Amino acid sequence: MRHILIVLSFMFIVVNNYWLNCVAENDLERLHKIQSLLCVPNKTDTAIVDKVIECEHKHNITAEGIAFAKKLETKLTDCSNKANVSAYTKVDQTVMVRKQALIMYCDKEFFNCLVKVFVDNKDLMNEQGRIDKSQDEAVKAKTYQCVLDVFKN
């Protein structure tokens, strides 16, 4: 779980604001761009996924962010169980963190499920909004650039 926290916190931001209909243009564009590059089942392989995960590793997540993700762990697991990334046959999914990264970025069911978690729980939504405000845009931009660089060659 810890390894994918940055992806998660990014997804929380998009999902939460997506529902509120005020997702920052920037964040949604970034998500769609990453999806267009990463979510290509017959192209994306183990090495690509590992590099994307590595980008997330370079940046620390706050203790507050970790606590929040922990709180959501059961719901996240439920949402993940509905996901299907079996089309990504070039990715060795026996390593859980790879499968999780694919699910979070690429599975539409997971996204919708996560939206519903926030919609159904206003306290979580508000808490996420608060955490989001404390997150450093520079860090988000750096992580995003790192992911883009994975696909440069």
Ligand SMILES: *[C@@H]1O[C@H](CO)[C@@H](O)[C@H](O)[C@H]1NC(C)=O
């Ligand atoms: C991957 O699939 C797409 C759509 O099905 C196809 O257009 C493309 O040529 C395929 N690429 C490879 C490398 O097989």
Ligand SMILES: *[C@@H]1O[C@H](CO)[C@@H](O)[C@H](O)[C@H]1NC(C)=O
């Ligand atoms: C991340 O946190 C660890 C331990 O708290 C620290 O040693 C490291 O320098 C931090 N890395 C970054 C990129 O901030």
Ligand SMILES: *[C@@H]1O[C@H](CO)[C@@H](O)[C@H](O)[C@H]1NC(C)=O
């Ligand atoms: C998962 O998706 C694949 C196609 O990508 C499909 O063949 C398979 O039946 C799906 N599995 C489930 C459990 O829905």
